Amino acid sequence: MYVNDAFLQHYNYPPRARLRGLARNPAVPGDVLLRLLEHKTETKYAVLYRREWSDEAFEVLARHPDEELRTGLAQAPHVTPEQRARLLRDPSRKVRAGLAQGPEWLRWPPAPPLPLWAYERLARDEERIVRVALLDSRWTPPEIRALLDGEVEPLPDAPHVPLTRAQAEALARDGSEWKRAGAATDPDLPADLVADLAVDPSPRVRLAVSMRPELSEEQRAAIDYKVAREDRITPAAWVVATSDLGVLRRCVHSAHVGLRRSSAYNPHLTAELIAVLAADRDFAVRLLLCENHDDVPASTVLATYLEARVVTRSDLLRHPGFPHTGLARLATAPDGDARKLVALDPEAPAALIERLSHDRDPLVRNWMADDRRLSAGRLLDLFGDPRTTEAAAANPTLPRALMERVLADAAADMPPPPEGAAVTLGRTPPRARG
Numbered sequence: 404m405y406v407n408d409a410f411l412q413h414y415n416y417p418p419r420a421r422l423r424g425l426a427r428n429p430a431v432p433g434d435v436l437l438r439l440l441e442h443k444t445e446t447k448y449a450v451l452y453r454r455e456w457s458d459e460a461f462e463v464l465a466r467h468p469d470e471e472l473r474t475g476l477a478q479a480p481h482v483t484p485e486q487r488a489r490l491l492r493d494p495s496r497k498v499r500a501g502l503a504q505g506p507e508w509l510r511w512p513p514a515p516p517l518p519l520w521a522y523e524r525l526a527r528d529e530e531r532i533v534r535v536a537l538l539d540s541r542w543t544p545p546e547i548r549a550l551l552d553g554e555v556e557p558l559p560d561a562p563h564v565p566l567t568r569a570q571a572e573a574l575a576r577d578g579s580e581w582k583r584a585g586a587a588t589d590p591d592l593p594a595d596l597v598a599d600l601a602v603d604p605s606p607r608v609r610l611a612v613s614m615r616p617e618l619s620e621e622q623r624a625a626i627d628y629k630v631a632r633e634d635r636i637t638p639a640a641w642v643v644a645t646s647d648l649g650v651l652r653r654c655v656h657s658a659h660v661g662l663r664r665s666s667a668y669n670p671h672l673t674a675e676l677i678a679v680l681a682a683d684r685d686f687a688v689r690l691l692l693c694e695n696h697d698d699v700p701a702s703t704v705l706a707t708y709l710e711a712r713v714v715t716r717s718d719l720l721r722h723p724g725f726p727h728t729g730l731a732r733l734a735t736a737p738d739g740d741a742r743k744l745v746a747l748d749p750e751a752p753a754a755l756i757e758r759l760s761h762d763r764d765p766l767v768r769n770w771m772a773d774d775r776r777l778s779a780g781r782l783l784d785l786f787g788d789p790r791t792t793e794a795a796a797a798n799p800t801l802p803r804a805l806m807e808r809v810l811a812d813a814a815a816d817m818p819p820p821p822e823g824a825a826v827t828l829g830r831t832p833p834r835a836r837g
Contacts, residue, residue, distance in 0.1 A: 424796025429455035477501035503537035587611035638665035667691035739764030
């Protein structure tokens with residue numbers, strides 16, 4: 404994604420930025436939060452990502468007449484399970500369906516989405532859209548899912564029909580490299596056609612052949628395939644699905660990086676095999692391992708986060724294995740991406756947070772700006788700096804007088820987007836927190 408200067412100027416306009424920060428502030432009283440929501444364009448997303456929810460703040464949104472806000476609340480990542488369960492009484496089926504679906508865009512919610520009794524009630528909801536959402540949710544417990552079998556008709560597994568010789572030859576010699584690559588993964592492809600595709604002019608086809616299950620390590624190595632660090636490859640289905648530990652062990656220890664990446668998806672990895680992949684030299688193996696397994700060593704999760712330059716890197720901050728205590732040691736790291744993590748360490752002393760709030764990197768200063776360990780004077784300095792004012796407005800020690808100032812400034816001066824402001828997909832966006 405690429406955002407042009409006109410959009411950034413509009414987005415980062417201090418009164419607008421402060422509204423977003425204040426919407427995330429966990430100490431905002433209910434009456435202030437209600438007034439903030441009058442500026443829905445600026446606050447509707449920020450408010451749902453607040454990291455702490457008092458009962459007062461939750462009830463402000465739970466009783467709000469805007470159905471879209473309440474649906475967002477039902478899926479907000481940091482709402483507690485007990486708070487979220489109160490939305491079972493919401494009159495909107497859309498809100499209850501959002502509740503049933505849960506925080507779908509997250510791999511690891513900070514807390515279980517709902518208590519078991521709440522899932523039981525959703526399974527008996529009068530609206531089918533709610534019950535179907537529950538069936539589709541990744542968070543629904545197995546015993547609840549079993550109650551919903553009648554909501555959808557099961558699809559029979561289509562039997563695998565082996566290719567005829569003529570069909571296999573037609574696919575293996577098709578002019579489309581995509582079709583030839585598909586043929587290269589077919590388990591019944593005759594050996595002579597496998598050999599032909601192993602020297603296919605297309606790198607995609609040769610890679611697909613090299614990941615076939617019947618090949619030995621020597622046969623794989625003889626194929627001219629390449630997998631670069633940044634390449635995204637389709638995992639081998641037979642590796643992802645196998646429950647055979649012997650097969651899985653061979654894939655984890657394979658010289659073929661595609662098999663090791665595929666292994667990282669497998670739900671049957673043992674602690675021993677996870678340890679092997681956690682030390683893999685390929686970054687994508689370690690990233691996929693973190694993304695698919697909760698019990699990855701903390702050191703691997705942290706190192707993978709620091710090495711990552713992918714849009715999903717912030718997900719790793721919520722990984723169950725991500726370490727928090729001990730991050731103060733990163734205060735002198737040469738990379739600002741490492742120094743900023745000191746703010747996540749609950750044992751980092753206030754003096755260290757204060758020092759890092761003067762860091763040369765604005766990203767680090769932003770991460771310190773909403774930390775409650777900051778002194779009052781330094782918080783005021785950061786609030787007055789356009790580069791850190793949004794994060795400072797989210798600081799729970801922000802005085803009530805400054806909260807009122809944010810609202811007053813927004814009411815008095817909120818210009819529309821300038822002509823030419825644009826957001827374009829396909830380019831890397833400016834660095835943002837996370």
